[in-house]
Amino acid sequence: MSTFSHLNAGGEANMVDVSDKAVTQREATAEGFIYVSESVITQISEATIAKGDVFAVARIAGIQGAKKCSDLIPLCHPLALSKVDVNFDIDKAQHRIKATCYCKLSGKTGVEMEALTGVNVALLTLFDMCKAIDPGMYIEGVRVLEKKGGKTGHWKSTD
Template identity: 50%
Template sequence: MSNQTLTHINQRGDAHMVDVSAKSLSQREAKAEAYVEMQKETLMMIIEDRHKKGDVLATARIAGIMAAKKTAEIIPLCHPLLLTKIDVSIEPDLDHNRIHIVALCGLNGQTGVEMEALVAASTAALTIYDMCKAVQKDIIISQVRLLTKSGGKSGDFKAERL
């Protein structure tokens, strides 16, 4: 844990959007992940494309991409960003009866894209839950976290393996 101050709180303790106008442009990327754990039968239904609502993984991928672009509308103090890259990878993990989601966002800008990557991964996971809740209500979304970030004044970050 670092000793840095919270940037979204002003001297009076009020929440505010940080002014990034003085920051220089830099290439920035962030990668986040989420897991969606379920019963084997539910996972097989998704993999074998037997779901009545359609292609669960394709729908979740599109939802993640759309969510990344709308992050500033969802998270109150986020800046609206002109993302130049969004990739949402969704892979079934048959050994653990889960789906692994990795979202990557990038831009050349004055502020980072960590929240966009996290929102993309989270929304893809929530979409899988939404599409499958009629089949299984106790699906678990877990380990939503930032994996990497690069660019900007604070430098690079890489999460430790769990």
Template identity: 50%
Template sequence: MSKLTHLDADGRARMVDVGDKAVTSRRAEARGELVCAPATLELVRTGKTPKGSVLATAELAGVMAAKRTADLIPLCHTLALSKVAVEIAMDEALPGFAVRATVRSEGRTGVEMEALTAVSVACLTLFDMLKAVDKGMAIGAIRVTAKEGGQSGSWSSE
């Protein structure tokens, strides 16, 4: 296991200095899911939810969250993102919603945290918009599924 980079020699938290790293194209993808009752899926499919356009609102919330990751997660760098895409699909097999975020940047550090934040907030927004009709929902399986760029190169879980 490698040395913890967010702690100094005395164990104090610090932001990693990435100033000497090369600027490279960075990309990360994250996924997650919200499991709900089949009846909840049907309400969304037919547009009969009490709070309106559930999927569009959650996708937009995910994009907004990725852009604010450094404000939410201590020690994350503020990044100029060139792309944030959040896609939510109804999944009968769960039953529920499969959430995917893709984030891109040209920079000195990766965008995995931005992708994870986008997925997390999109799932939380789905939960918020549907909690009036389904108290038993569960958010889960949030993970990075792919990354590109930087010293460690490309990686994919698939």
């Protein structure tokens, strides 16, 4: 049975000591979806959203979110990210937009939390920029798709 690495011997919250871990190249990709009305998809596609280029703003927000992960998640280590890439795909048939966030670094701990934070902040920014058109939007399916590096090596979602 595994133990929680974020608890000390007294059961108190504890930042994991990674000082003895090897520096390896680490990568993670996360995705999530925002479900929107047809009107939102049309206005994004035609670049007529009053607040401007929603994908450009949400991309920058997602990158900033990944960079600020350790400020938001209490026991995450501050990481020197070498790459953050945020992208969007419109799925008109399912009335949704997929956001993906890829993070990379050479370090002692993984970047899954940074990729997840980047996706969430990007999706929340899309919500904020489109809420006047469709306040009923919702976010779903945020998850890690793939991670590489560290002692667990390469892991990829199978669904």
